[in-house]
Amino acid sequence: MLPVAVRRRQATELPIERAIERLIRPWWEEDEEGFASYPVDVREENGKLFVDAELPGFKREEIDIQIDQNMLRIIAERKAQEGKGKQHLRERRYTRVERSFTLPCPVDSAKVQAKLEDGVLHLEMQQTEESRPRRIEIK
Numbered sequence: 001m002l003p004v005a006v007r008r009r010q011a012t013e014l015p016i017e018r019a020i021e022r023l024i025r026p027w028w029e030e031d032e033e034g035f036a037s038y039p040v041d042v043r044e045e046n047g048k049l050f051v052d053a054e055l056p057g058f059k060r061e062e063i064d065i066q067i068d069q070n071m072l073r074i075i076a077e078r079k080a081q082e083g084k085g086k087q088h089l090r091e092r093r094y095t096r097v098e099r100s101f102t103l104p105c106p107v108d109s110a111k112v113q114a115k116l117e118d119g120v121l122h123l124e125m126q127q128t129e130e131s132r133p134r135r136i137e138i139k
Contacts, residue, residue: 076095
């Protein structure tokens with residue numbers, strides 16, 4: 001049998017090393033704070049922001065979306081399934097995943113549309129009028 005090297009996190013790690021490790025670690029694996037993360041795409045088009053977040057296996061009622069002062073926070077939490085009868089294998093457990101980030105521009109939180117489809121949460125947000133670029137006429 002070959003020896004297996006186990007890498008322990010060192011206090012001297014640079015932030016870039018931690019960022020690279022987060023990129024190659026599976027999305028469902030917990031980080032140092034005990035929260036799992038998930039991939040998100042954010043794009044801007046025609047005065048709207050679109051956010052797509054991968055949340056496979058979560059139901060609509062298990063997802064909480066909050067916008068506060070231009071900060072978007074998406075939390076998904078699933079309780080462990082309590083089954084009757086003899087348990088032979090238990091890999092599905094309590095899971096909480098969370099992402100928070102600042103949106104690239106202010107949005108109207110009253111006009112956010114959310115849809116969960118095939119394990120992907122789709123958000124459509126309208127930019128506020130003051131955040132849109134406008135042309136200034138010179139007189």
